Amino acid sequence: MSTISTSGLDEITESLKKLSTDIQSELIDKMLDAGAEESITAWKDGITAHGHVDTGAMRDSVAVSRATKKGNIREIYPQGTDKGKKKDRRKKKGVRNAEKAFILHYGSTSFVGDRFVDDIDDVVQVKATEAMEKTYNEYLKEKGLI
Amino acid sequence: MTLKQFRDVLLTVTDKVYHFESSKEKEYIVWGEIGQKSLRADGNISETGIRIAVDIFTADEYSELPGKLTKALSENDEIFLRDCLTDFEKDTGYIHYAYTCEVV
Numbered sequence A: 001m002s003t004i005s006t007s008g009l010d011e012i013t014e015s016l017k018k019l020s021t022d023i024q025s026e027l028i029d030k031m032l033d034a035g036a037e038e039s040i041t042a043w044k045d046g047i048t049a050h051g052h053v054d055t056g057a058m059r060d061s062v063a064v065s066r067a068t069k070k071g072n073i074r075e076i077y078p079q080g081t082d083k084g085k086k087k088d089r090r091k092k093k094g095v096r097n098a099e100k101a102f103i104l105h106y107g108s109t110s111f112v113g114d115r116f117v118d119d120i121d122d123v124v125q126v127k128a129t130e131a132m133e134k135t136y137n138e139y140l141k142e143k144g145l146i
Numbered sequence B: 001m002t003l004k005q006f007r008d009v010l011l012t013v014t015d016k017v018y019h020f021e022s023s024k025e026k027e028y029i030v031w032g033e034i035g036q037k038s039l040r041a042d043g044n045i046s047e048t049g050i051r052i053a054v055d056i057f058t059a060d061e062y063s064e065l066p067g068k069l070t071k072a073l074s075e076n077d078e079i080f081l082r083d084c085l086t087d088f089e090k091d092t093g094y095i096h097y098a099y100t101c102e103v104v
Helices: A008-017 A021-049 A097-108 A114-144 B003-011 B065-075
Strands: A062-064 A076-077 B015-018 B025-043 B044-058 B079-088 B094-104
Touching: A021 A076, A021 A114, A062 B044, A076 A097, A097 A114, A114 B003, B003 B015, B003 B025, B003 B044, B003 B065, B025 B065, B044 B065, B065 B079, B065 B094
Parallel strands: B015 B025
Antiparallel strands: A062 A076, B025 B044, B044 B094, B079 B094
């Protein structure tokens, strides 16, 4: 009976275990940032592709939320408001760009939402994962682990 | 499943079913196609599903309609219920139950 054995994988696992917590968190930040960058691009492309561009404020506001710029999570969605762009009563304080995206996605009593974020999610799942894998591999190469 | 068959599933829940256009009723369902999803095998499209948005708008705080609709959509093998979200529209006073599903 033939057997398969791997030694390289064990070495990588052991090497990763030896990485200090600081280096691990640095790597996680790099990977998440790479994924976030792809996600932002996908969001902007998706908003444009679905024709949800009027002033462009919502599209241009897509970014990582301030609270998640570091740590083990990145939240990406339209940020801020369109304050000052329009003069009607409701927009004195501005409408949150995230609210606009929500209504365009899910609709309201006046129209059926096109669920455009689902399409963005489909792209993000592929592109962000690829970017994170690439960053991880580059890191391992840089450290001579592969 | 054809779109008419899908509409008929919705009609088992209520007769107040509208395609794309909303209504002035106190409680109704509005639905509409929002795109297609294709399943590929060996580089070819083997099956194409239709993505459909289904929305319940109700002024009834404890409506039984969402429960009935969830059951009707979940029990049908040709309908995949992707997600459901509930929101309250302050402007109109309606509760909005937003479903997204795919049919093959």
